[in-house]
Structures are given as C-alpha cells and as structure tokens.
Amino acid sequence: MTTISPTRVSMYDFLYQDTKPLVSLLADAAALSLPQARLAMDASLQAIISALLAYQQRHQGQALSKKLFGRSAVKEMRQYNSMNFATLNTTLYHRHDAADAIFHDNARVSKASEYIAAQIDATAPQVQILLTTLCVIVLRELAILVEYSQLDHDEVNKWFALQPQFLSKARFAIPVLNLAVNESADHSDEAQIILSAVEAVKIESVASDERYLLIAEQLTDNPPAFDPYWYELTAFIPEQFEPVKDMQLATGNYLKAIGRSAENIQQGKHNDLLMFAPMTAIGLPHQRWLVQLAKISEIYLQRNRLRITSEPINPPKPPLVSSGLLSSNSNNDNTPSTLSEKPIEYEASVPLWKNPVILLIILVIGGLGILATIKYQTQKANGVVLATNEVLAQDSETEERKQQDVAIVMVDDDIAADDKKSKAE
Numbered sequence: 476m477t478t479i480s481p482t483r484v485s486m487y488d489f490l491y492q493d494t495k496p497l498v499s500l501l502a503d504a505a506a507l508s509l510p511q512a513r514l515a516m517d518a519s520l521q522a523i524i525s526a527l528l529a530y531q532q533r534h535q536g537q538a539l540s541k542k543l544f545g546r547s548a549v550k551e552m553r554q555y556n557s558m559n560f561a562t563l564n565t566t567l568y569h570r571h572d573a574a575d576a577i578f579h580d581n582a583r584v585s586k587a588s589e590y591i592a593a594q595i596d597a598t599a600p601q602v603q604i605l606l607t608t609l610c611v612i613v614l615r616e617l618a619i620l621v622e623y624s625q626l627d628h629d630e631v632n633k634w635f636a637l638q639p640q641f642l643s644k645a646r647f648a649i650p651v652l653n654l655a656v657n658e659s660a661d662h663s664d665e666a667q668i669i670l671s672a673v674e675a676v677k678i679e680s681v682a683s684d685e686r687y688l689l690i691a692e693q694l695t696d697n698p699p700a701f702d703p704y705w706y707e708l709t710a711f712i713p714e715q716f717e718p719v720k721d722m723q724l725a726t727g728n729y730l731k732a733i734g735r736s737a738e739n740i741q742q743g744k745h746n747d748l749l750m751f752a753p754m755t756a757i758g759l760p761h762q763r764w765l766v767q768l769a770k771i772s773e774i775y776l777q778r779n780r781l782r783i784t785s786e787p788i789n790p791p792k793p794p795l796v797s798s799g800l801l802s803s804n805s806n807n808d809n810t811p812s813t814l815s816e817k818p819i820e821y822e823a824s825v826p827l828w829k830n831p832v833i834l835l836i837i838l839v840i841g842g843l844g845i846l847a848t849i850k851y852q853t854q855k856a857n858g859v860v861l862a863t864n865e866v867l868a869q870d871s872e873t874e875e876r877k878q879q880d881v882a883i884v885m886v887d888d889d890i891a892a893d894d895k896k897s898k899a900e
Contacts, residue, residue: 478752481759483769484634485641486527486617489776490520491698493616494609496782500558504567505605511595512605517699518591519606521642523613525705526577528638532711536631544618548573552615556791557784563608570607577610583708590704612781620775623793624768634768637759639713642701645756770796 482488494516502512531539543549548569555562574584588603595602621631640646706713749766751759759765774794 477749479749479766479769479773481751481754481757481769482641483772484637484759484765486524486638487520487641487698487701489620489772490524490613490616491517492696492776493781494520494612496779497558497612500563500783501605501608504563504608505601507595507597507601507605511597514595515591515597515602515605516609518594518702519587519602519609520613520698521701522587522591522606522705522708523577523610524638524642525709525711526579526583527613527617528635528713529709529711530577530579531632531635536628536635539635540621540628540631543576543614544621546573546576546614548611549614549618552611553619556780556787558781559783559785561786566608566611567604569611570604573610573614574607577614578709586708587705590708616781620768620772623771623775624764626764626768630764634765636714640757642713643756644700647697647700648756767796770794 498509498512498516501507501516502509505512505515507515527539527543530543534542551565551569552562555565575581578584578587584603584607585599588599588606591597591606592599592602626634705711749770750761751766751769771794774796778791778794780791
C-alpha cells in the first residue's frame with residue numbers, strides 16, 4: 476500500500492513549498508533582503524489563506540471558483556509556465572485587484588502590511604508590494620490545483636473546511652514535549668519548566684540573531700506555526716473540529732468495503748492503493764477526490780513550476796493519477812493469499828469462426844438471402860413483360876377506335892327523278 480502525507484491537501488503547506496523559488500524574485504521586487512523576504516512571505520501566506528477561508532465562509536465554493544479562481548488576472552497568469560521578469564511584470568499589474576478581491580477591503584491589506592513590517596523591520600509599502608503580488612500567485616496556483624483535480628463546488632467547500640486543522644496549535648506542537656507532559660502527570664512542574672526554558676531560548680535567539688528563524692523554520696519542510704492574529708484580522712471563525720486519532724478507524728470502513736483490510740494487505744502484499752499516512756492532530760476522510768487532490772499536489776510540487784527560468788517552448792501537460800492508486804479496480808498482485816482474493820476462473824471462449832452454431836446460422840441467413848434475391852429478380856423480369864403486353868394491347872384498341880367506316884352507295888338516276896317529282900307535287 477502506498478501512503479501519502481496529509482499535508483499534501485493543506486493549502487498552507489502546499490503554497491509554502493510551491494513558492495520557495497520566488498524568494499529572490501519577490502525580494503528584488505519589494506526591495507527587501509532575502510531573510511526579510513522569506514519571513515514576509517510566510518506571514519503573507521498565512522494572511523492570504525486566512526482571508527480565503529473567510530471568503531469561502533461567507534460566499535461558499537461556487538462564488539470562490541467564479542469570482543476568484545476565474546478572474547481575468549488568473550487566466551492571464553496561467554498562460555505562463557515559469558517565473559521571470561516578464562511574469563513578474565504581469566503579476567505586479569494585477570496585484571491590487573487580486574488583493575482587494577481576497578481581503579474584501581483595502582484597509583485590511585494595509586493593516587496586514589503594517590503588522591508584517593513591524594516583525595521584519597521593514598516599511599509597510601515594501602511589505603504591501605510583496606503581499607499583493609503573492610495574492611495573484613496564490614490564486615493562480617490554487618486555481619490550477621482545483622482544475623487539475625477536477626473538484627466541483629461541493630468538494631471545494633469540503634476542501635476548505637479541512638484547512639483549519641492544518642493551522643491549529645496542536646499540529647505545530649513539539650511531539651517530544653507533548654509526550655513528556657502526557658507521560659509524566661506527576662511531574663507537571665518539571666515539564667512546565669522545560670517548556671518555559673525552550674520558549675525562553677527561542678525568544679532570546681530571535682532577538683539576538685534573525686537567521687535562527689530562517690534556518691530552523693523557514694528552510695525546513697514544515698512551515699512555521701500559524702499566527703492566530705490573521706483570524707482576527709480577516710474575521711474568520713474556525714469551526715470546532717475533532718481530528719480522528721487513529722487513521723485505521725478513519726479508513727477502516729473504506730478498506731473493508733473494497734476488500735483491503737489490514738490483514739489482507741499484509742498477506743497479499745498489496746501496494747497499489749493510496750491512502751493518507753497518520754499525522755498528529757490531523758484527520759482526513761479517505762475519499763477518492765481527496766486522495767486524487769493529494770497526489771496531484773505532490774506531482775505539481777515535484778515539477779517545481781515556479782522556478783525562475785525562461786518560458787518553456789511546450790507547456791507541461793496536466794498531471795495524471797493512476798486509477799489503481801485510487802480504487803481497487805486494478806490489482807497487479809498475481810499471488811492472492813486468501814480465498815476471497817482468488818480471481819474467478821472462466822472457461823476460454825471459442826472464437827466465432829470456430830463455433831458451429833454461428834456458422835450454421837450464417838449459412839442459413841446467406842442461403843435465404845440468395846433465394847430472396849433470385850426470386851425478386853425473376854418477379855421483376857416477369858412484371859416487365861406483362862406490363863409491356865398490356866401497353867401494346869391498349870394501343871391497338873385505341874387505334875381501332877379512331878378508324879371510321881366509309882360506305883359507297885350507288886343511286887339510279889330514274890329513281891332520283893321520281894323522287895324530285897313527288898317532292899314537287
């Protein structure tokens with residue numbers, strides 16, 4: 476069985492990994508140093524994602540797909556397949572329109588810029604350039620991901636509903652310290668001291684050297700912890716979500732329905748089914764569209780589409796996901812171990828040209844067809860002869876009717892004279 480990380484359906488994790496190549500380009504556009512640009516990008520992504528969640532909470536997925544993902548700026552940006560100065564100029568042209576659409580208010584954009592600028596020791600106009608530019612790129616990347624995954628409006632709503640758990644404090648908690656707190660209930664004071672010491676060291680390191688944050692958090696695979704301030708700024712109200720602790724419980728019914736329970740997986744050595752790996756404080760339903768979204772997200776990240784390079788001659792094709800990873804229709808394991816997994820053996824079918832019944836039917840139909848053709852041709856010839864004879868008979872009768880009888884009568888002259896006298900008298 477193939478497992479995939481639940482963070483592949485996290486917008487925050489996806490955009491954090493996807494926009495890594497843009498640090499230098501956005502730093503140049505906003506006149507920031509590389510550490511400042513990296514920190515500003517992380518905070519900007521948090522602000523944008525929180526604003527998108529608030530937008531979806533107010534308007535739902537249909538408006539999100541049409542009014543944000545379907546904007547003319549996003550369509551124009553999707554014509555580019557890499558990032559360079561030409562792409563950046565187009566992004567800068569549409570940045571104000573995209574930011575106003577996402578945050579729904581220009582005042583929120585200004586507040587977010589001021590808040591980020593205070594954290595990285597920069598000016599608000601510098602941060603605003605980076606924040607608004609990143610708005611266009613985020614809309615473009617999410618629109619591509621939704622289209623490639625073929626998500627409808629209902630699935631988009633469900634996808635957005637899963638995002639708050641990826642931003643919760645429990646997700647970014649240190650596992651070792653959590654384990655120490657849980658297992659040593661009698662030593663709670665000692666665990667609290669450890670937690671306080673770790674926080675103190677972290678705060679001191681941040682104050683003394685800004686590169687600590689850049690190396691320890693920004694350049695790792697996991698993004699930094701989410702700042703709850705962005706919920707307050709964007710007026711997003713996260714709903715109560717109880718993650719499933721055991722992924723087997725979350726996917727147990729699905730695996731039983733398709734005949735891929737844990738016992739059969741170990742014995743039959745199936746590895747052609749994709750499912751989410753367990754993760755602390757994260758619970759995902761094992762649904763086909765969500766697994767497909769996760770796999771396409773992983774393929775898209777591997778392509779590194781936002782790297783700074785010239786525009787390719789041929790655009791890359793949309794990523795495809797094998798149906799065998801999403802369902803149980805295809806099973807490449809030819810050595811089933813249980814009776815329920817043994818395939819049904821069917822008798823080999825006889826070719827049509829060797830089946831005597833079909834050959835006899837073909838001969839009968841062919842013979843009847845030949846006889847019918849001969850009969851039709853004979854009747855057609857006899858019909859022509861009869862019609863010709865009838866026409867000739869009708870013509871002869873017509874000619875006889877047209878002929879007139881002529882009679883020649885001889886009259887004696889004496890008889891004619893007597894007749895004249897009798898008439899005169």
